[in-house]
Amino acid sequence: MARKQEGEQRRLEQRRLEQRRLELEKEQNKEERRRQKQRSLELQKEQDSRTDDLQKEMEELTMGVFVIWKEEEGLQEPPADIGIIIEGVEAYYLITICTADL
Structure with missing residues (x-):
């Protein structure tokens, strides 16, 4: 009986650990997407700035x-x-x- 309870406890603990791992993975993916979006916005601003500078130079x-x-x-x-x-x-x-x- 005690072995059966130990086995169930281990399975429950493994499920909890797996759920926590999936939650952490989801959070990391969310954070990575946020960083990529931020970097994309920064690159777009940089590109827009360079385009504006080039346009001014061309006009001169x-x-x-x-x-x-x-x-x-x-x-x-x-x-x-x-x-x-x-x-x-x-x-x-x-x-x-x-x-x-x-």
């Missing part, structure tokens, strides 16, 4: 040519975009699409 240019490379790709790969600015206005962009067929 008399003439310029810009080349935008994809992140984490080498210079052997074609650029993501090429454009021409005249008097602060983007006169031509996406040149890579136009020249790809030549």
